Amino acid sequence: MPHIVVDKVKDVKFPVKVDEVNFLFRADDLIGVQTENAKFLIKVLKKDNGYLVKYDKITRPLISEIKKAYKAFVKLNEAKILFENIEGIKEKIPNKNLLDITSDLSGIDIVEVGFGSGRHLIHLAKTYPDKIILGIEIHKPSIEQVLKRCIHENIDNIRIINHDARIILSKIPSNRLHSIYVHFPVPWDKKPHRRVINEDFISESVRVLQKDGFLHLRTDSDNYFEYSFSEFMKFPKVDLKVKKNIPYEVSSKYEDRWKKMQKDIYDIYMINHEISEELNENFDFSFECRLENLDFEPKIYENFVIHIEKIFKIDDKRELIRATIGNFNRPEHIYILNQEKPEYFKKPAPIKENYLAHMKLKGLFNGCTGRG
Numbered sequence: 001m002p003h004i005v006v007d008k009v010k011d012v013k014f015p016v017k018v019d020e021v022n023f024l025f026r027a028d029d030l031i032g033v034q035t036e037n038a039k040f041l042i043k044v045l046k047k048d049n050g051y052l053v054k055y056d057k058i059t060r061p062l063i064s065e066i067k068k069a070y071k072a073f074v075k076l077n078e079a080k081i082l083f084e085n086i087e088g089i090k091e092k093i094p095n096k097n098l099l100d101i102t103s104d105l106s107g108i109d110i111v112e113v114g115f116g117s118g119r120h121l122i123h124l125a126k127t128y129p130d131k132i133i134l135g136i137e138i139h140k141p142s143i144e145q146v147l148k149r150c151i152h153e154n155i156d157n158i159r160i161i162n163h164d165a166r167i168i169l170s171k172i173p174s175n176r177l178h179s180i181y182v183h184f185p186v187p188w189d190k191k192p193h194r195r196v197i198n199e200d201f202i203s204e205s206v207r208v209l210q211k212d213g214f215l216h217l218r219t220d221s222d223n224y225f226e227y228s229f230s231e232f233m234k235f236p237k238v239d240l241k242v243k244k245n246i247p248y249e250v251s252s253k254y255e256d257r258w259k260k261m262q263k264d265i266y267d268i269y270m271i272n273h274e275i276s277e278e279l280n281e282n283f284d285f286s287f288e289c290r291l292e293n294l295d296f297e298p299k300i301y302e303n304f305v306i307h308i309e310k311i312f313k314i315d316d317k318r319e320l321i322r323a324t325i326g327n328f329n330r331p332e333h334i335y336i337l338n339q340e341k342p343e344y345f346k347k348p349a350p351i352k353e354n355y356l357a358h359m360k361l362k363g364l365f366n367g368c369t370g371r372g
């Protein structure tokens with residue numbers, strides 16, 4: 001984990017701005033940071049030999065933003081770096097192609113889920129220069145590598161989101177996509193609930209694909225092939241094509257590895273013939289009143305969960321709440337800045353289960369009740 005150790009931390013008054021970095025507040029050992037491209041938390045921990053400064057995993061932005069924050073933190077505290085395990089704090093990674101969960105996804109034509117080294121994503125961008133390709137990936141180093149390639153190779157029709165693909169699809173308008181690619185997904189044989197392909201994902205894929213658009217799954221796992229095939233078969237009106245050991249236009253790093261091991265490779269094409277209803281969901285994630293009487297008991301409802309995990313004090317009027325909310329199988333970690341009019345420091349994705357959890361949260365801990 002990239003971190004630094006500094007010799008001293010001064011008693012500063014927040015908020016304070018250093019270069020392009022805003023330090024918003026301090027909540028116990030967490031500091032709220034805002035840069036031009038990201039809002040996140042860093043942690044400052046007292047150690048024998050100084051202060052360890054590291055990033056918070058839940059709100060972690062790209063390494064370039066963390067580096068900016070570390071650099072500004074050092075300057076703010078007029079500190080000396082005793083140790084660092086990141087090279088050149090000055091390095092800048094261009095990220096104009098990087099979107100986030102709140103971005104408008106109505107212009108996307110093609111989606112690739114879990115692009116890894118990005119060979120196929122870049123192949124798509126070059127094959128379809130007039131289409132906008134969205135790569136969705138949870139592994140940050142892969143993202144940084146592909147963003148760099150986009151710059152070096154002058155590719156401007158790739159967009160990237162660092163998030164769980166199962167959540168992002170539900171943000172894409174209906175009947176929009178030409179195709180969706182899921183190549184060599186992690187089989188998760190011991191944790192099947194983590195698989196990308198599942199009933200919800202297929203249902204969302206059918207909704208976002210144009211009529212005659214397709215989803216292409218390519219896998220080396222017999223298990224994953226059989227499991228996915230049976231999931232696709234649950235849908236009454238999809239057209240499925242299956243192929244085995246047919247060479248593909250481009251071979252990914254994983255595919256090269258499996259071919260050397262002489263593994264079988266399976267393709268499933270799911271072709272959509274339906275026209276789906278348009279999405280009509282305008283979720284409002286605002287709060288009207290401070291949240292009061294919070295408790296740490298996990299609450300499980302039919303479609304979602306709410307678990308307040310920890311509360312960090314900022315000052316007499318404000319606190320930072322860390323919680324997990326949303327879909328039972330893929331809940332999201334969020335932070336809420338609890339104050340007179342609370343706001344999310346890390347917003348949940350705008351999907352139904354998160355919205356239901358948000359509304360329930362407001363109802364359960366409504367600080368306005370009883371104020372007349």
Ligand SMILES: C[S@@+](CC[C@H](N)C(=O)[O-])C[C@H]1O[C@@H](n2cnc3c(N)ncnc32)[C@H](O)[C@@H]1O
Pocket residue numbers: 113114115116117118136137138139142163164165166182183184185186196252253254255
């Ligand atoms: C086995 S690798 C395959 C990478 C690439 N498609 C290839 O063929 O070389 C699976 C990739 O999917 C990503 N991944 C796993 N679960 C994901 C999810 N829920 N959403 C987005 N990406 C995911 C992983 O980080 C990893 O890069």
